[in-house]
Amino acid sequence: MATGLHVDGLDGRVALVTGAARGIGRRITEVLRDQGTRVAACDLEAPSTPDVLGIAMDVTREEDVARGYDQVEAELGPVDVLVVNAGIFVIEPFAETSLASWQRTMDVNLTGAFLCARRALPAMRERGYGRVVMIGSSAGTTGGAKSVAAYAASKAGVMTLAKAIASEYAGAGVTSNALAPALIDTEMIASMPDMRGAVPVGRLGTPDDVAAVVAFLCSAHAGYITGEVVDVNGGFLID
Numbered sequence: 001m002a003t004g005l006h007v008d009g010l011d012g013r014v015a016l017v018t019g020a021a022r023g024i025g026r027r028i029t030e031v032l033r034d035q036g037t038r039v040a041a042c043d044l045e046a047p048s049t050p051d052v053l054g055i056a057m058d059v060t061r062e063e064d065v066a067r068g069y070d071q072v073e074a075e076l077g078p079v080d081v082l083v084v085n086a087g088i089f090v091i092e093p094f095a096e097t098s099l100a101s102w103q104r105t106m107d108v109n110l111t112g113a114f115l116c117a118r119r120a121l122p123a124m125r126e127r128g129y130g131r132v133v134m135i136g137s138s139a140g141t142t143g144g145a146k147s148v149a150a151y152a153a154s155k156a157g158v159m160t161l162a163k164a165i166a167s168e169y170a171g172a173g174v175t176s177n178a179l180a181p182a183l184i185d186t187e188m189i190a191s192m193p194d195m196r197g198a199v200p201v202g203r204l205g206t207p208d209d210v211a212a213v214v215a216f217l218c219s220a221h222a223g224y225i226t227g228e229v230v231d232v233n234g235g236f237l238i239d
């Protein structure tokens with residue numbers, strides 16, 4: 001599906017997107033590709049998006065991240081744009097959350113972001129240019145619906161990580177921002193009750209709604225925006 005979206009400054013750039021096999025990450029990959037960006041799509045199994053380099057990368061594994069980045073740099077060049085999107089969403093009562101389950105959510109949603117950003121930023125600083133976007137969640141602001149404590153805490157962490165990188169790298173030509181989506185129609189929320197009635201704009205969000213904001217934040221138009229968390233939630237949370 002084409003959005004007809006066009007932004008300046010992405011043509012010829014190299015982008016790496018995590019969690020890119022389906023849902024929001026897949027759409028971000030397609031929208032960046034359609035701006036002329038050379039995109040590496042990373043997921044547990046290499047995604048097969050047309051005209052995109054597919055990479056198998058578990059973001060929790062430091063060696064996977066290193067190998068994946070090495071391959072992207074060799075085949076596409078240094079990474080200008082990093083989109084941290086891989087995530088898992090586990091619903092379980094807080095008191096029943098095992099340490100292993102807590103740690104798995106933290107590993108994917110927060111440590112994965114750390115590993116990818118730590119690998120990406122030195123080359124961005126060296127080249128004086130970079131765009132980092134982290135996909136957080138409105139749950140990271142509110143604590144979420146009931147029984148998503150680990151997810152909410154991990155998303156608060158990733159949104160704050162984006163801000164910390166912003167302040168450390170603002171002088172190096174690198175912007176770093178986060179998104180806080182809610183109720184985007186993907187497999188991630190398929191097991192939840194239908195929530196569209198709770199969204200003031202009257203519909204669920206789409207991966208396009210998220211991808212368009214990512215493309216804007218990665219574009220030449222957004223060079224003065226850093227350390228920001230952009231809500232993409234149809235008015236579900238107005239703060």
Ligand SMILES: NC(=O)c1ccc[n+]([C@@H]2O[C@H](COP(=O)([O-])OP(=O)(O)OC[C@H]3O[C@@H](n4cnc5c(N)ncnc54)[C@H](O)[C@@H]3O)[C@@H](O)[C@H]2O)c1
Pocket residue numbers: 018019020021022023024025042043044057058059060085086087088089108112135136137138180181182183184185186187188189
């Ligand atoms: N759908 C929503 O309503 C919603 C709301 C707020 C935030 N988000 C966030 O948006 C992002 C994308 O969500 P989505 O709705 O497209 O979900 P999704 O479940 O459809 O896609 C998530 C992708 O991440 C990949 N992934 C999981 N663990 C990974 C790992 N260890 N290494 C690499 N890839 C891994 C999965 O294989 C999958 O392709 C997530 O970070 C999610 O938390 C989604």
